[in-house]
Amino acid sequence: MNIYDEFKKVKNASLTLMHLKSEKKDNVLKKIADLIDKSREKIKSENQKDIENGKRLGLNKALIDRLLLNDKRIDSMISGVMDIVAQDDPVGMIDRGFKRPNGLKIYKVRVPIGVIGIIYESRPNVTVDAAALCLKSGNASILRGGKEALNSNRILGDIIKEALVSEGLDDNLVYILEDPERKYIMDMLKAKDYIDLIIPRGGEGLIKFVTENSFIPVVKHDKGVCHTYIDKDADLEKAVKIAVNAKVQRPGVCNAMETLLIHKDVADEILPRLKKEYDRFGVELRGCEKVRNIIDINIATEEDWEAEYLDLILSVKVVESDEEAIEHINKYGSSHSESIVTENYTTAQKFLESVDAAAVYVNASTRFTDGAEFGLGAEIGISTQKLHCRGPMGAYDLTTTKYIVYGDGHIRE
Amino acid sequence: MNIYDEFKKVKNASLTLMHLKSEKKDNVLKKIADLIDKSREKIKSENQKDIENGKRLGLNKALIDRLLLNDKRIDSMISGVMDIVAQDDPVGMIDRGFKRPNGLKIYKVRVPIGVIGIIYESRPNVTVDAAALCLKSGNASILRGGKEALNSNRILGDIIKEALVSEGLDDNLVYILEDPERKYIMDMLKAKDYIDLIIPRGGEGLIKFVTENSFIPVVKHDKGVCHTYIDKDADLEKAVKIAVNAKVQRPGVCNAMETLLIHKDVADEILPRLKKEYDRFGVELRGCEKVRNIIDINIATEEDWEAEYLDLILSVKVVESDEEAIEHINKYGSSHSESIVTENYTTAQKFLESVDAAAVYVNASTRFTDGAEFGLGAEIGISTQKLHCRGPMGAYDLTTTKYIVYGDGHIRE
Numbered sequence: 001m002n003i004y005d006e007f008k009k010v011k012n013a014s015l016t017l018m019h020l021k022s023e024k025k026d027n028v029l030k031k032i033a034d035l036i037d038k039s040r041e042k043i044k045s046e047n048q049k050d051i052e053n054g055k056r057l058g059l060n061k062a063l064i065d066r067l068l069l070n071d072k073r074i075d076s077m078i079s080g081v082m083d084i085v086a087q088d089d090p091v092g093m094i095d096r097g098f099k100r101p102n103g104l105k106i107y108k109v110r111v112p113i114g115v116i117g118i119i120y121e122s123r124p125n126v127t128v129d130a131a132a133l134c135l136k137s138g139n140a141s142i143l144r145g146g147k148e149a150l151n152s153n154r155i156l157g158d159i160i161k162e163a164l165v166s167e168g169l170d171d172n173l174v175y176i177l178e179d180p181e182r183k184y185i186m187d188m189l190k191a192k193d194y195i196d197l198i199i200p201r202g203g204e205g206l207i208k209f210v211t212e213n214s215f216i217p218v219v220k221h222d223k224g225v226c227h228t229y230i231d232k233d234a235d236l237e238k239a240v241k242i243a244v245n246a247k248v249q250r251p252g253v254c255n256a257m258e259t260l261l262i263h264k265d266v267a268d269e270i271l272p273r274l275k276k277e278y279d280r281f282g283v284e285l286r287g288c289e290k291v292r293n294i295i296d297i298n299i300a301t302e303e304d305w306e307a308e309y310l311d312l313i314l315s316v317k318v319v320e321s322d323e324e325a326i327e328h329i330n331k332y333g334s335s336h337s338e339s340i341v342t343e344n345y346t347t348a349q350k351f352l353e354s355v356d357a358a359a360v361y362v363n364a365s366t367r368f369t370d371g372a373e374f375g376l377g378a379e380i381g382i383s384t385q386k387l388h389c390r391g392p393m394g395a396y397d398l399t400t401t402k403y404i405v406y407g408d409g410h411i412r413e
Numbered sequence: 414m415n416i417y418d419e420f421k422k423v424k425n426a427s428l429t430l431m432h433l434k435s436e437k438k439d440n441v442l443k444k445i446a447d448l449i450d451k452s453r454e455k456i457k458s459e460n461q462k463d464i465e466n467g468k469r470l471g472l473n474k475a476l477i478d479r480l481l482l483n484d485k486r487i488d489s490m491i492s493g494v495m496d497i498v499a500q501d502d503p504v505g506m507i508d509r510g511f512k513r514p515n516g517l518k519i520y521k522v523r524v525p526i527g528v529i530g531i532i533y534e535s536r537p538n539v540t541v542d543a544a545a546l547c548l549k550s551g552n553a554s555i556l557r558g559g560k561e562a563l564n565s566n567r568i569l570g571d572i573i574k575e576a577l578v579s580e581g582l583d584d585n586l587v588y589i590l591e592d593p594e595r596k597y598i599m600d601m602l603k604a605k606d607y608i609d610l611i612i613p614r615g616g617e618g619l620i621k622f623v624t625e626n627s628f629i630p631v632v633k634h635d636k637g638v639c640h641t642y643i644d645k646d647a648d649l650e651k652a653v654k655i656a657v658n659a660k661v662q663r664p665g666v667c668n669a670m671e672t673l674l675i676h677k678d679v680a681d682e683i684l685p686r687l688k689k690e691y692d693r694f695g696v697e698l699r700g701c702e703k704v705r706n707i708i709d710i711n712i713a714t715e716e717d718w719e720a721e722y723l724d725l726i727l728s729v730k731v732v733e734s735d736e737e738a739i740e741h742i743n744k745y746g747s748s749h750s751e752s753i754v755t756e757n758y759t760t761a762q763k764f765l766e767s768v769d770a771a772a773v774y775v776n777a778s779t780r781f782t783d784g785a786e787f788g789l790g791a792e793i794g795i796s797t798q799k800l801h802c803r804g805p806m807g808a809y810d811l812t813t814t815k816y817i818v819y820g821d822g823h824i825r826e
Contacts, residue, residue: 364820
């Protein structure tokens with residue numbers, strides 16, 4: 001098999017999607033949801049093969065859990081697809097439009113990107129989410145999942161292809177790239193004539209490899225080193241509630257807080273209250289010297305300020321001013337989600353303007369950075385880079401623009 | 414000199430630009446325009462050194478001409494900067510805003526990208542255009558010009574720095590990277606902690622090198638293989654005017670037409686008329702067999718369909734249908750600018766939807782794809798890729814977005 005011939009088929013298929021009606025795309029998605037529902041037993045039995053292989057290969061419990069497709073997770077795949085059906089079709093939305101003095105009418109219209117290559121790891125539900133979001137936004141997709149999920153991804157891919165064919169569409173619109181020997185990633189990254197965008201989803205090593213080797217534009221879903229800053233003018237009730245929620249509500253995700261910054265004027269009062277709460281949830285605290293003068297915890301080192309724990313661990317630092325907080329965040333943060341707790345209007349505005357991140361909050365938990373919470377519908381990831389899109393990335397962000405220009409024999413003088 | 418220490422200074426300086434008032438930025442730009450005007454003699458004498466070096470090194474006439482700064486070109490640099498002053502400040506524009514059912518208020522606001530690295534070749538006016546556009550959009554810039562323009566770029570850089578300092582700003586906001594030995598390009602492409610976007614402007618070799626080696630997102634200004642398709646329902650008067658304008662008005666630029674497609678039903682009538690016009694302007698025509706059955710011209714080979722001539726040469730093909738025209742364009746075009754000439758409403762809409770390019774026209778010359786013609790003000794290039802921005806790239810496209818979220822003690826359940 002020449003993999004570039006395969007990619008070329010996908011590219012050609014993608015051209016047929018450019019002017020497909022929204023209704024048609026939604027019908028395919030509904031069909032996918034329906035077929036997943038009808039194929040539960042088959043999906044679970046194929047998934048079981050992956051689970052058994054995984055156990056044989058000695059995958060740890062967390063990885064096995066991520067692989068698992070049970071009825072509850074199948075339900076959630078189905079409702080995920082139906083959520084995408086419910087979203088507005090971004091294709092054809094007009095971002096801007098104007099008439100020039102010479103009479104030319106110019107419209108900046110949203111159009112599909114083309115072919116999107118997604119490189120992901122163990123969770124098989126990504127296969128369905130990604131295919132559905134790409135179809136909704138008029139894109140073909142090349143889905144290169146992890147080898148642990150080979151059987152699950154194959155059956156889900158078969159279902160998607162069946163849905164495409166049953167609606168009279170080309171089944172090359174979703175290409176499931178089986179790559180148990182990891183030999184096609186580099187081919188994908190170099191296939192600039194056939195793939196328009198690469199989205200890596202996975203560990204730091206994968207993201208780095210993709211960023212450093214791709215000839216194709218990449219939107220990455222990278223790590224989240226998120227902060228909460230409790231200002232001297234904070235409402236301490238809100239502060240405790242937000243700082244606890246940001247850490248403990250789901251510590252293993254990218255929008256959870258990893259470092260808490262506290263203004264020196266309120267440190268004495270709030271730190272003991274926070275410690276009591278964090279102790280209840282079993283959070284390990286690591287602090288700077290000033291924090292350790294107030295509560296008895298371990299010391300935080302330089303590595304702690306840089307760490308994405310994804311766990312019940314929190315580094316805590318006392319700062320002299322909001323400027324110091326902003327400086328710390330811009331130095332150590334990963335430009336994901338950052339929050340200030342304050343009742344002071346001017347300090348809030350300064351923080352919002354000066355902190356460089358995808359999402360900046362006042363008086364709210366960083367845990368809200370999420371496609372569904374933002375009302376954008378399902379997301380294909382959270383972009384931590386600045387180009388193309390930033391923050392939760394939904395169907396809209398899987399489109400680009402085209403200028404459409406209506407003339408009447410216009411020539412340039 | 415450790416180049417990364419230098420880049421770090423630029424990155425730090427860029428943070429000070431994030432919440433600078435539009436007025437302040439415009440004052441710097443006005444100062445730049447003013448200082449250029451006052452330093453004409455100095456600029457011309459420094460430029461003369463580059464011209465003499467260039468002649469000594471045997472640069473061809475076209476390159477020497479691109480290097481030259483005379484009074485007329487200095488005037489146009491000044492008016493270019495004043496055009497940028499006149500543009501709206503994109504920073505702070507709100508792309509979207511909504512209130513969630515839980516009361517969170519979310520705004521998607523445009524913010525600077527950070528540090529923009531521009532790698533360009535001989536024209537020294539790019540130094541001023543690029544610095545001004547970056548400042549307007551709140552970005553610091555690292556400008557790595559060509560070695561031929563070393564003295565010109567240095568004096569222009571000094572002027573820009575003098576303007577920054579006179580307005581009390583950090584002169585690291587515009588960093589002129591002198592690189593006569595071509596040793597810093599790779600350092601720029603790997604400096605992902607300090608540079609947020611790379612824009613290459615130059616020949617195909619440079620663009621390819623940058624695309625294949627950058628760890629940083631790239632927006633490229635690549636070649637333009639633009640088409641005009643004369644449909645069977647074209648108004649032939651308009652068709653001749655447009656097809657001639659798109660080729661001859663300025664053949665050396667990326668939005669000039671390189672291939673003309675003609676529907677078989679009108680080929681007999683229009684080809685002799687076109688040939689007469691093209692002959693007047695000294696255009697060399699190369700055609701397919703069907704064209705050569707009607708007019709006596711050279712044959713076009715496969716290479717002609719792929720060529721960006723940037724010259725008074727045109728390849729011409731007769732097609733059987735609008736589908737064949739669309740297919741040809743999607744196969745050979747460079748996704749830059751494509752035009753159909755037709756009076757048929759449905760054919761026009763089909764062409765607009767099916768052709769994949771940055772700008773698609775009905776009844777107008779492809780020569781209009783340009784920041785100023787589109788009313789976007791000065792442009793830093795024309796993006797031929799799909800991510801981030803597509804088509805003429807002005808100050809707006811040098812910004813990204815940030816979600817600003819106002820809560821009132823919101824936590825996620």
